[in-house]
Amino acid sequence: MIQADEMNQIEKVANGSILTPKGYRAGGIHSGLRYRKKDFALVMSDTPASAAAVYTQSHFQAPPLKVTQESIAKQGKIQGVVVNSAVANACTGEEGLANAYRMREMIAQRFDIPNHFVAVASTGVIGQQLPMDKIEYGCEKIDLSEDGQEGFQQAILTTDTRQKSACYQVTIDGKTVSIGGASKGSGMIHPNMATMLGFITTDARIEPDVLQKALSRSIDKSFNQITVDGETSTNDMVLALANGEAGHSELHEEHPDWGAFQSTLQLVCEDLAKQIAKDGEGATKLIEVNVTGAKTNEQARIVAKKVVGSSLVKTAVYGLDANWGRIVGAIGHSEAEVNAEACDIYIEDQLVFSNGTPCSFSEEQATEDLDKEEVTIAIHLGEGDGSGTAWGCDLTYDYIKINASYRT
Amino acid sequence: MIQADEMNQIEKVANGSILTPKGYRAGGIHSGLRYRKKDFALVMSDTPASAAAVYTQSHFQAPPLKVTQESIAKQGKIQGVVVNSAVANACTGEEGLANAYRMREMIAQRFDIPNHFVAVASTGVIGQQLPMDKIEYGCEKIDLSEDGQEGFQQAILTTDTRQKSACYQVTIDGKTVSIGGASKGSGMIHPNMATMLGFITTDARIEPDVLQKALSRSIDKSFNQITVDGETSTNDMVLALANGEAGHSELHEEHPDWGAFQSTLQLVCEDLAKQIAKDGEGATKLIEVNVTGAKTNEQARIVAKKVVGSSLVKTAVYGLDANWGRIVGAIGHSEAEVNAEACDIYIEDQLVFSNGTPCSFSEEQATEDLDKEEVTIAIHLGEGDGSGTAWGCDLTYDYIKINASYRT
Numbered sequence: 088m089i090q091a092d093e094m095n096q097i098e099k100v101a102n103g104s105i106l107t108p109k110g111y112r113a114g115g116i117h118s119g120l121r122y123r124k125k126d127f128a129l130v131m132s133d134t135p136a137s138a139a140a141v142y143t144q145s146h147f148q149a150p151p152l153k154v155t156q157e158s159i160a161k162q163g164k165i166q167g168v169v170v171n172s173a174v175a176n177a178c179t180g181e182e183g184l185a186n187a188y189r190m191r192e193m194i195a196q197r198f199d200i201p202n203h204f205v206a207v208a209s210t211g212v213i214g215q216q217l218p219m220d221k222i223e224y225g226c227e228k229i230d231l232s233e234d235g236q237e238g239f240q241q242a243i244l245t246t247d248t249r250q251k252s253a254c255y256q257v258t259i260d261g262k263t264v265s266i267g268g269a270s271k272g273s274g275m276i277h278p279n280m281a282t283m284l285g286f287i288t289t290d291a292r293i294e295p296d297v298l299q300k301a302l303s304r305s306i307d308k309s310f311n312q313i314t315v316d317g318e319t320s321t322n323d324m325v326l327a328l329a330n331g332e333a334g335h336s337e338l339h340e341e342h343p344d345w346g347a348f349q350s351t352l353q354l355v356c357e358d359l360a361k362q363i364a365k366d367g368e369g370a371t372k373l374i375e376v377n378v379t380g381a382k383t384n385e386q387a388r389i390v391a392k393k394v395v396g397s398s399l400v401k402t403a404v405y406g407l408d409a410n411w412g413r414i415v416g417a418i419g420h421s422e423a424e425v426n427a428e429a430c431d432i433y434i435e436d437q438l439v440f441s442n443g444t445p446c447s448f449s450e451e452q453a454t455e456d457l458d459k460e461e462v463t464i465a466i467h468l469g470e471g472d473g474s475g476t477a478w479g480c481d482l483t484y485d486y487i488k489i490n491a492s493y494r495t
Numbered sequence: 496m497i498q499a500d501e502m503n504q505i506e507k508v509a510n511g512s513i514l515t516p517k518g519y520r521a522g523g524i525h526s527g528l529r530y531r532k533k534d535f536a537l538v539m540s541d542t543p544a545s546a547a548a549v550y551t552q553s554h555f556q557a558p559p560l561k562v563t564q565e566s567i568a569k570q571g572k573i574q575g576v577v578v579n580s581a582v583a584n585a586c587t588g589e590e591g592l593a594n595a596y597r598m599r600e601m602i603a604q605r606f607d608i609p610n611h612f613v614a615v616a617s618t619g620v621i622g623q624q625l626p627m628d629k630i631e632y633g634c635e636k637i638d639l640s641e642d643g644q645e646g647f648q649q650a651i652l653t654t655d656t657r658q659k660s661a662c663y664q665v666t667i668d669g670k671t672v673s674i675g676g677a678s679k680g681s682g683m684i685h686p687n688m689a690t691m692l693g694f695i696t697t698d699a700r701i702e703p704d705v706l707q708k709a710l711s712r713s714i715d716k717s718f719n720q721i722t723v724d725g726e727t728s729t730n731d732m733v734l735a736l737a738n739g740e741a742g743h744s745e746l747h748e749e750h751p752d753w754g755a756f757q758s759t760l761q762l763v764c765e766d767l768a769k770q771i772a773k774d775g776e777g778a779t780k781l782i783e784v785n786v787t788g789a790k791t792n793e794q795a796r797i798v799a800k801k802v803v804g805s806s807l808v809k810t811a812v813y814g815l816d817a818n819w820g821r822i823v824g825a826i827g828h829s830e831a832e833v834n835a836e837a838c839d840i841y842i843e844d845q846l847v848f849s850n851g852t853p854c855s856f857s858e859e860q861a862t863e864d865l866d867k868e869e870v871t872i873a874i875h876l877g878e879g880d881g882s883g884t885a886w887g888c889d890l891t892y893d894y895i896k897i898n899a900s901y902r903t
Contacts, residue, residue, distance in 0.1 A: 145827030147835045147851075178823055180852040213820030214853040321827055398806075399898055406899030412621030415586055419553030419729055427555045443555075444588040445622040483899075487892050490807055491814030 095258055095347035097354060100265065103254020104236035105130055108265040108290040110332040115238030118225030120173035120211075120218065125242035127225030128170040129194065130286060135204055136330035138165035139299035141306050143323040149177035150187040151207040152324055158191065161203035163295030165328055168286060169194045169229075170243050171222065172271070173211040177321035186217045193226035208284055210245055210271060210322050236269070243271045243284055246489060249366050253358035257351040259344040260335035264291045266355045270325075272315070272363030283363050285310060285325035287355060291348060292331035293338040300340075301349050302327045302356075309356035312388060312477040314396040315367035325356075364478040365461075369485030373461045374404055379474045380467040386423035387468075387475030393421040394464065394477070401482035404462055409453035411439040414464060429469025435462065503666055503755035505762060508673065511662020512644035513538055516673040516698040518740040522643035523650030526633030528581035528619075528626065533650035535633035537602065538694060539575040543612055544736035546573035547707035549714050551731035557585035558595040559615040560732055566599065569611040571703030573736055576694060577602045577637075578651050579630065580679070581619040585729035594625045601634035616692055618653055618679060618730055644677070651679045651692055654897060657774050661766035665759040667752040668743035672699045674763045678733075680723070680771030691771050693718060693733035695763060699756060700739035701746040708748075709757050710735045710764075717764035720796060720885040722804040723775035733764075772886040773869075777893030781869045782812055787882045788875040794831035795876070795883030801829035802872065803887035812870055813889035817861030819847040822872060837877025843870065 100107055110133040118127035138159045142152050158165060169190060176183050187207050195202045209217070240250035254267035272283040287302075302325065310325055338348055365373035376395045381387035394400055397417035403410040411432050418425055432440035435456035437448045456462070508515055518541040526535035546567045550560050566573060577598060584591050595615050603610045617625070648658035662675040680691035695710075710733065718733055746756055773781035784803045789795035802808055805825035811818035819840050826833055840848035843864035845856045864870070 143827075145824070146829075146833040147823050147827035178820065178848070178852055180850075213823060214848075320824060398894075402895055402898035405895070408899070412586065415555055415621060416553070416728060419551075419555040421554075425554040440586070440622075442588075444586055482895060484892050484895050486806075487810055487813070487890060487895060490810035491816070491891075 095344060097255055097257045097347065097351050100254040100256055103265070103267055104252040105239065105267040105269050105286060105288040106233060106236045107254040107267045108288045110134065110290060110330045111288050112231035112233055112235060113239040114230045114232060114235035115240070115242030116225065116229055118228070119221040120171055125238060126172045127229060128239045128242035129167060129229045129231065130239055130288065131167045131198065131231055132328055132330040134330055135164040135166045136328035137293055137295040137298050138163060138206070138326065138328055139295055139302040140324055140326045141303060143320060145321045147178060147321045149175055149209065149321045150179060150184040151176055151209045152322065153184065154187040154191055155206040155208065155324065155326070158203045158206050164204060165206045166200050166204040167194055167198060168206045168208065168326060170208040170284065171225065172243055172245050174209060174215050174217050175211045175213050175322050176209040176217050177213040179214065179216055182216055186219055189219065190222050190226065193223060197226055206326055208324055208326070210243065210284055213321060240269045243269065245271060246368055247271050247366055251359055251362040251366070253355050255351045255354050257347050259291065259333065259338065259348060262333050262335040264333045264335065264348070265289060266291070266351050268355045268359045270359040270363055272366060283310065283323050285359055287325065287327040289327070289329045290331065290333040291329045291338055292333065292335055293329045297339050298327055298329050301352050304349065305353040305356040308353060309360040312392060313360045313364040314392060314477065314479045315364065361478050364480055367480035368489045369483040370480030371405065371483055372459065372481050374479050374481065375461065375463045375476060377463065377465045377476050378468065380469050380471065381473035381475065382424050382471040383473040384475050385473070387473040388477065389423045390418055390421045390466065390468065391475050391477035393417050394466065395479035398482055401479065404457055405481035405483050407454045407457040409434050409439060409450060409457065411445060414466070415440065418466065424470055426469040431467040433465040503752060505663055505665045505755065505759050508662040508664055511673070511675055512660040513647065513675040513677050513694060513696040514641060514644045515662040515675045516696045518542065518698060518738045519696050520639035520641055520643060521647040522638045522640060523646030524633065524637055526636070527629040528579055533646060534580045535637060536578040536647045536650035537575060537637045537639060538647055538696065539606065539639055540736055540738040542738050543572040543574045544738035545701055545703040545706050546571060546614070546734065546736055547703060547710040548732055548734045549711060551728060553729045555586060555729045557583055557617065557729045558587060558592040559584055559617045560730065561592065562595040562599055563614040563616065563732065563734070566611045566614055572612060573614045574608050574612040575602055575606060576614045576616065576734060578616040578692065579633065580651055580653050582617060582623050582625050583619045583621050583730050584617040584625050585621040587622065587624055590624055594627055597627065598630055598634065601631060605634055614734055616732055616734070618651065618692055621729060648677045651677065653679060654776055655679050655774055659767055659770040659774070661763050663759045663762050665755050667699065667741065667746065667756060670741050670743040672741045672743065672756070673697060674699070674759050676763045676767045678767040678771055680774060691718065691731055693767055695733065695735040697735070697737045698739065698741040699737045699746055700741065700743055701737045705747050706735055706737050709760050712757065713761040713764040716761060717768040720800060721768045721772040722800060722885065722887045723772065769886050772888055775888035776897045777891040778888030779813065779891060780867065780889050782887050782889065783869065783871045783884060785871065785873045785884050786876065788877050788879065789881035789883065790832050790879040791881040792883050793881070795881040796885065797831045798826055798829045798874065798876065799883050799885035801825050802874065803885045806890055809887065809890035812865055813891050815862045815865040817842050817847060817858060817865065819853060822874070823848065826874065832878055834877040839875040841873040
């Protein structure tokens with residue numbers, strides 16, 4: 088007998104991507120913006136899809152984001168998403184805005200769809216104008232295919248060392264719904280949609296405003312909870328398309344499978360966000376910080392992010408040093424309410440700090456625990472029932488190396 | 496003819512220190528807390544001095560700070576300040592508090608003054624109990640002299656590479672008033688009295704509550720405007736003593752020379768704070784960020800601190816890379832109001848970004864400008880008349896080296 092919750096069982100799709108959901112094609116090519124690597128990407132839905140997006144909170148929002156917002160504002164629908172790496176088209180004034188419009192228009196013309204069905208994203212160096220001959224070349228030459236996800240995933244990267252994709256499936260009204268995603272990140276990853284690109288596709292049937300609500304909620308607990316170096320970029324954006332091809336009844340907050348859909352979207356966002364954190368510039372490991380016992384969930388998230396973003400905690404993890412004192416320092420420095428006398432800290436399974444003072448623990452075991460690709464720090468604040476998680480990476484010599492010579 | 500403002504002329508005293516003001520003696524010795532270096536220090540006023548202090552905002556305030564607050568609360572007077580490095584006596588629970596009281600008591604007994612005339616400060620590793628046999632040894636053996644400033648300055652350091660001292664003089668009622676100071680910093684330097692020790696002595700005559708007001712004001716524009724790595728410690732404190740030995744009429748906010756006194760105190764705090772920033776862990780240079788055109792002075796200080804604290808700006812300066820894009824990124828990410836279209840950025844004398852877009856400038860000149868021990872970035876926000884400054888340092892391989900292996 089199948090139980091309701093089993094019917095909604097969420098499953099991760101091995102090697103799933105933005106092309107696992109029905110009705111999408113994608114591609115990525117080398118247009119000449121970069122020396123050799125792919126730098127120009129496109130993903131298209133066969134039909135106009137409901138669109139939702141979350142943008143950087145930077146005061147200097149780049150032209151592509153303005154153009155994308157305008158596209159979505161018109162009908163809430165997007166069919167094609169064009170992305171270039173190498174040049175961010177940020178701080179480029181009116182010329183940059185005109186170029187972003189032009190990029191949108193070229194894709195619209197080539198695929199014979201209205202301009203406002205195209206979203207535009209750019210990532211790379213700030214302050215340079217897009218070399219439009221190369222962008223034109225990209226718009227003319229880009230090809231779409233049903234197995235073009237790798238090209239897409241490669242072409243959107245900058246200093247990333249790995250492609251980032253994820254896909255989960257869930258049953259809605261007895262139909263399989265897929266939610267897939269691709270992302271790029273690396274340096275400049277921090278709060279409030281700061282500093283990465285994320286593209287999510289699904290064949291779910293859902294109106295744009297409902298999708299927007301689901302996306303915003305998922306992002307608060309995923310992309311907004313990662314940090315690489317506390318920086319924010321001018322170009323960050325997460326964009327979700329839902330083309331309805333799975334053929335179930337329309338999703339909304341009262342739909343019996345709404346919770347399952349929201350959870351699945353959350354999982355995709357979390358998976359992509361963690362891949363970004365793990366691939367932070369120069370990083371050798373993913374650090375996950377789980378906070379419980381906070382006054383509210385929001386306060387828990389604040390503390391988790393403060394700890395995972397602390398340069399001293401990051402360098403200690405890199406040095407395999409179970410330096411709980413730095414964790415205490417970061418908690419103490421956070422804006423959340425903390426009961427210092429009731430605070431417990433675990434590094435992996437070992438309690439290292441309890442009720443405001445250190446515990447005796449095995450340094451040897453701790454060093455072994457820290458010498459893994461994924462390290463978990465758990466903190467109980469003793470203030471209430473709020474919980475939250477944040478992800479980051481260690482701070483290494485390579486971060487300095489990459490960033491002291493980025494332009495040269 | 497001497498003008499009023501000339502009478503108040505403020506002068507920096509070459510090689511001045513906490514012992515330049517009249518009526519103070521100090522010393523520093525090796526008590527065994529550290530392997531070889533001096534680790535135990537004391538400064539005493541010949542007479543009980545008006546005291547004021549600002550403490551860390553960390554939720555985990557260390558026992559020495561609690562004891563010092565209690566001392567000052569009693570009569571607003573302090574005569575002796577005892578400091579140890581190596582062990583911070585933080586997160587040490589009731590035993591740690593008892594040890595801090597004991598340290599205070601031993602100094603009080605040795606110099607035959609009331610317990611509450613003694614302030615206590617500790618800096619170093621968190622979570623270890625003070626080895627009280629060594630503290631006792633220190634309390635018994637410490638000697639005071641009129642040229643003991645170097646011993647004091649050395650003994651309070653941790654990962655610092657340089658002693659930090661400053662002294663300025665000003666004329667009040669025709670009498671020379673000296674304000675001297677010593678500080679220690681290095682890593683963990685950030686907002687809200689976060690993460691260093693500062694000791695200020697003066698022979699000015701001033702009541703504790705008035706001194707407190709002057710100190711708090713000065714700190715907002717100095718110690719609170721430096722950042723090394725965005726961290727805060729459990730032990731930070733700036734303490735000021737004023738013993739009145741300069742013999743002028745009592746200072747208060749209506750005193751004709753009040754402004755001169757406040758400015759002098761400000762200069763001492765700024766000088767000490769800059770020395771801390773410049774000696775940040777692994778730093779090769781001091782970075783000064785001046786912000787003008789902000790809506791308020793507070794917003795200007797927020798932006799200045801955000802820029803000087805940005806890991807990407809810090810690594811760019813280390814790499815001699817005039818990467819104004821990262822400065823834009825940091826400004827954009829700050830909570831202050833910014834008019835992106837009116838924003839100007841200078842690296843030293845070159846305008847590199849104007850009205851929201853980059854300018855053409857000499858990269859060669861910029862590299863030369865950045866290849867100095869002190870680098871200035873100036874930002875005009877185009878929002879109002881507010882201005883503010885912050886200081887920090889570059890982020891280097893050595894920061895990682897120092898912090899990935901601090902305990903081992």
